[in-house]
Each structure stands twice: as C-alpha cells, then as structure tokens.
Amino acid sequence: xxxxxxxxxxxxxxALGVAAFFALATKVGNLTASKLGETxxxxxxxxxIGGLKPRAPVKSAGVVVxxxxxxxFDTKQYEAVVSIKIDQRYAFPKxxxxxxxxxGLLGEQYVGLEAGGxxxxxxxxxxxxxxxxxxxxxxxxxxxxxxxxxxxxxDNKPTELKPEAPAAKxxxxxxxxx
Amino acid sequence: MANILSQIIRGLRKVGHRVGDQIWRLGAGARxxxxxxxxxxxxxxxxxxxxxxxxxxxxxxxxIILVSAFFVGMVLxxxxxxxxxxxxxxxxxxxxxALALVRELGPVIxxxxxxxxxxxxxxxxxxxxxxxxxxxxxxxMAVNPISRVIAPRFWAGVLSMPLLACLFSMVGVLGGHLVxxxxxxxxxxxxxxxxxxxVEFVDVTNMLIKSLVFGVACTMIALFEGYDAPPTAEGxxxxxxxxxxxxxxxxLGLDFILxxxxxx
Numbered sequence: 001x002x003x004x005x006x007x008x009x010x011x012x013x014x015a016l017g018v019a020a021f022f023a024l025a026t027k028v029g030n031l032t033a034s035k036l037g038e039t040x041x042x043x044x045x046x047x048x049i050g051g052l053k054p055r056a057p058v059k060s061a062g063v064v065v066x067x068x069x070x071x072x073f074d075t076k077q078y079e080a081v082v083s084i085k086i087d088q089r090y091a092f093p094k095x096x097x098x099x100x101x102x103x104g105l106l107g108e109q110y111v112g113l114e115a116g117g118x119x120x121x122x123x124x125x126x127x128x129x130x131x132x133x134x135x136x137x138x139x140x141x142x143x144x145x146x147x148x149x150x151x152x153x154x155d156n157k158p159t160e161l162k163p164e165a166p167a168a169k170x171x172x173x174x175x176x177x178x
Numbered sequence: 179m180a181n182i183l184s185q186i187i188r189g190l191r192k193v194g195h196r197v198g199d200q201i202w203r204l205g206a207g208a209r210x211x212x213x214x215x216x217x218x219x220x221x222x223x224x225x226x227x228x229x230x231x232x233x234x235x236x237x238x239x240x241x242i243i244l245v246s247a248f249f250v251g252m253v254l255x256x257x258x259x260x261x262x263x264x265x266x267x268x269x270x271x272x273x274x275x276a277l278a279l280v281r282e283l284g285p286v287i288x289x290x291x292x293x294x295x296x297x298x299x300x301x302x303x304x305x306x307x308x309x310x311x312x313x314x315x316x317x318x319m320a321v322n323p324i325s326r327v328i329a330p331r332f333w334a335g336v337l338s339m340p341l342l343a344c345l346f347s348m349v350g351v352l353g354g355h356l357v358x359x360x361x362x363x364x365x366x367x368x369x370x371x372x373x374x375x376x377v378e379f380v381d382v383t384n385m386l387i388k389s390l391v392f393g394v395a396c397t398m399i400a401l402f403e404g405y406d407a408p409p410t411a412e413g414x415x416x417x418x419x420x421x422x423x424x425x426x427x428x429x430l431g432l433d434f435i436l437x438x439x440x441x442x
Contacts, residue, residue, distance in 0.1 A: 006233040013236045017341025020348035021382070027370070028276045028351055029379045 038088035040124040041069060044098040044111075049080045050134025052100055052109045058084050060113040065090045068111060084111060086122075093118040094126070100134035109134060207402040210324075214332050214401070217325035227330035228337070235296040235331070235397075236338030240345075242295055243288060247279075247346040250287060251353025254278055259362050269368035273376040275354035276347075280381045284347035286433050289392035292339060293425035297400035300331055301421040304404030305414035328405065332397050339393030340386050347385065384440045391432055396425045 049071065058066035066086035074081050086092070095116030102109050122128070221227045258274040304327065307313050313323040351373075358364040400421045407417035 006230055009237045010229050010232045013232065013240060013338070013341060016240075017344050020341075020344040021386070023348050024280065024344060024351075024382045024385075025379055028280065028348075028373055029377045029382045 039066065039085040040088060040122075041083055041085050042122050042124075042126045042128055044082050044084065044128040044131050045074065045077070045079045046082060046098075046100065046131050046133050047079055048133040048136060049082060050100060050102075050109055050136055052082065052111070052134065056108060056110050058086065058111045058113060060090070060092070060115065065113065082111065084128075091121045094120040094122055095130065096122060096128055097130045097132070098128045099132040102135065203402075203406065206406065207398065210328070210402050210405060211398050213324050214329050214398075217322055218329040218333060220322075220325040221330040221333060227326075228333050231330045231334035232338055234299070235292075235334050236342060239292055239295045239338070239342060243291055243342050243346050244349050246287065246291060247284075247349040248353040250283060251275060251279065251350030251355075252357045254283075254350070255354035255357035255362070259358065259364075268362070268364055269372055271358045271362075271364055272351075272354070272369035272373035275358070276351050276373045276377050277381070279347045279350040279354075280377060280385050282433070282437075284350065285343045285385055285388040285392055286429060288339065288343040288346045288389060289396055289429040290426055292335075292342065292393075293396045293400070293422055293429070296335065296338075297396050297421050297425055298418050300335075300397070300400040301404040301407070301418045302414055304328075304331075304401060305407035305409075305417050308405065308407060309409035309411075309414060311409075328401050331401060335397030335400070336390065336393040339396070340389045343385060343389035343392075384436075387440075388433065388436050391436060392429050395428050395432060399425050399428065 052068060052071065054068050054070055056068045057064045058068060066084055069083040069085045072081040072083070073079075082098075084098075092113060093116045095118040097114040097116060099112045099114065100109055101112045116130075254275045255271055258271045259268055262268045262271055262274065304313075307327065313327065316323045316326060355369065358369055359366050403417040403421045403424070404414075407413045
C-alpha cells in the first residue's frame with residue numbers, strides 16, 4: 001500500500017467522523033434549537049411544581065420562548081421559586097399568567113405563559129405573581145373521590161325524605177296559582 | 179485428614195497465586211501506560227506514524243462498524259415500533275433509536291467491535307514482533323520500541339474510537355430512519371423533530387467522552403497483552419484471547435461507571 005493512499009483513507013475516516021459528529025449535534029441533538037439568544041430572567045412562585053425540572057421548556061401559545069433556569073425552595077413561605085430565562089426577543093406584560101402544564105398524558109412538564117393586558121412589560125429580575133400549580137394526579141383523584149362521596153350523600157338524603165317530598169311539592173304547586 | 183488439608187492449602191495457594199499474578203499484570207499495564215505517555219513525544223513529532231496505524235485500526239474497522247451500525251439501527255426501529263405502537267406513540271421511535279444509539283449502543287458496540295477487529299490484530303502483531311525478537315532488535319539499534327511501536331498504535335486507537343463511535347451512531351440513526359420511515363411509514367417530520375426535542379447536545383458530548391475512555395482502555399489492553407505475551411505461538415494465541423475477554427469486560431464495566439456519573 002502506497003503511503004499517500006493510506007493518508008487519503010485516514011483523511012476519509014477523519015472527515016466522515018467529524019461530519020457524523022456535526023450531524024449528530026445538529027440533526028439528532030438539538031444544538032441549534034436549544035440555543036437561546038440574549039435572555040432575561042424572571043421568577044415565579046409555585047405552591048407545587050410537580051415534576052418540573054431545570055432546563056424544561058417555557059412555552060407561550062405552544063412556542064418555546066425560554067427555559068427553566070433553576071428551581072429553589074423558599075423556606076419563609078414554603079414555596080418553590082422557579083427562575084425562568086426568557087429570550088430577549090419576546091416581551092411579556094407584567095400581569096402574565098404562569099402555569100405548569102404537562103405535555104401529553106404522561107409527558108414532561110413545562111411552564112406555560114399566558115400574556116395579560118398590562119402596558120408595563122416584565123423586566124429582568126421581575127416576579128410573576130399570578131401562577132397556577134402543577135396538576136398532581138393524586139390530588140385530582142382524591143378530589144374526585146371526595147366529590148363522588150359528597151354527591152352520593154346528597155343523593156341519599158332525598159331518598160330518605162322521599163315520602164315528604166311530594167307533599168311539599170304539591171303545596172308549592174298549589175300555592176302559586178291561587 | 180492431612181491429605182484433605184493439604185489439598186485445601188494447595189487450592190488456596192493456587193487462588194492466591196492467580197490473584198497476585200493479576201495484580202502484578204495490572205501494575206505492569208499501568209506502568210506501560212505511563213511509559214507510553216512519556217515516550218509519545220516522538221510520534222507527535224512524526225504524525226505519519228500515527229496516520230499509518232490509524233489506517234490499520236480505524237479505516238480497516240470502518241466496514242464492520244458501518245454495516246453493524248446499520249443493522250443495529252434497523253433492529254432498534256423494528257423492536258421499538260412493536261412496543262410503541264401499542265401505546266399509540268410510534269412517532270417516538272426516532273427518540274428511542276437515537277437515544278439508545280447515542281447514549282449506550284454507539285460507544286459500547288463500537289468498542290466491542292474495535293476490540294475484536296483492531297485490538298486482536300494489535301496484540302497478535304506485537305506478540306509476534308516480540309516472539310521474532312524484532313523488539314529486541316530495535317533496542318539493539320537504540321530505537322525505543324515503546325516510542326516507535328507502542329505509542330503510535332495507542333494514539334491511533336484513541337483517536338479512531340470517537341470517530342468510529344460518531345459514525346456508528348449516525349449510521350444507526352439512518353438505519354432506523356430507513357425502517358421507520360420507508361418500511362413502517364412513520365411520518366418523517368415527527369421522526370426527526372421528536373428526536374431533536376429529546377436528544378440533548380450533552381448526550382452527544384457524553385458519547386464522545388465514553389468512546390475516548392473506551393479507546394484508551396481497549397487500545398491499552400491490546401498493547402499490553404501483546405507486549406506481555408510469552409514469545410511462543412501458544413502465548414500469542416492466549417494473549418489474543420485475553421485481549422477480547424478483558425476488553426469486553428472492562429468496556430461494559432467502565433460503561434456502567436461512566437453512565438452513573440453522567441446521569442447525576
């Protein structure tokens with residue numbers, strides 16, 4: 001094997017490898033998508049963040065406008081403090097509403113921003129005051145069960161009172177016309 | 179009674195001898211590793227030495243790695259589709275294929291194939307060089323065999339492995355794309371966009387770190403086994419077998435350690 005041919009083949013290997021790396025970084029990974037330009041940071045307090053994690057997307061109208069930077073715990077109010085980095089290109093009014101949503105049935109959680117109508121805009125270091133917590137499945141189920149229980153209680157009472165009910169009704173009906 | 183006792187003692191002595199032998203080999207391997215690092219200045223001054231070895235380790239392993247990557251990607255897509263369609267999320271097939279390849283299968287299978295294809299060749303070559311006293315002849319000519327023979331092969335292996343792992347992952351994803359999109363009929367846009375949404379750039383850099391570590395481990399094991407082989411036909415054949423066994427075990431063990439660090 002001639003030396004120059006060896007060099008050629010090694011060059012081919014290196015070129016292919018580097019090309020594959022860049023393809024992995026840009027096509028498979030989200031190097032370009034995850035890059036935010038200049039950002040500003042706002043915080044939001046939540047009573048319960050569910051499964052929200054740092055680097056989770058922040059979306060408004062379904063468009064990714066930022067990322068969750070860090071999540072801290074406030075020991076004075078016992079609330080989660082979520083720091084959000086929003087791309088400088090997107091300005092939001094001061095009374096923007098921050099929710100924690102779940103993507104799909106079992107998907108990852110993200111922060112959803114719903115713009116309000118205030119003229120003043122959110123600045124770096126501001127706090128979003130209107131927030132809605134993550135939906136915790138166990139809470140929802142227990143609430144549902146509680147509602148069912150109270151419903152069946154109120155169902156039971158009329159059946160006990162049933163003998164009296166027609167009488168009351170007839171007096172009501174009887175009273176009004178005459 | 180005394181007979182049984184002496185038999186037990188003989189057994190224990192055998193175990194102790196083997197353990198001591200392995201520890202001696204570990205130390206000798208570490209010594210060779212540091213010697214290689216100290217004597218590698220010469221092969222950096224003559225990069226042609228490394229290029230030549232990269233041809234034999236990297237380029238020659240290219241075909242086996244690309245073909246197996248293609249098949250691994252296709253199998254992943256088929257298997258993933260089988261399960262994912264039960265949950266109505268067959269679009270996530272791209273995520274499954276890409277994450278499995280980038281995080282684990284890319285670096286690990288590349289290292290295993292590399293140990294089988296290039297590592298054995300290195301061990302046999304150096305073992306035979308030793309058996310035919312070529313290494314001693316070099317020393318006679320005041321040429322350091324570590325800087326002339328071992329170091330270029332080491333750096334060639336270390337440089338080739340990340341390149342091969344990148345190629346493996348990329349070709350695997352393309353193989354998965356072929357099965358998922360052309361054969362099964364998953365939407366092309368969903369395939370790529372879901373993949374991009376879930377594969378982080380960190381995963382790609384972690385893959386590079388893993389394959390670099392595997393490259394150092396596999397190449398060093400192959401070189402040491404060759405350098406340490408008894409200069410007989412039997413010794414070289416045993417050394418070649420040990421290269422594959424030890425490389426495979428250490429790649430899988432290192433993979434666990436590296437992954438547990440990366441998942442923190």
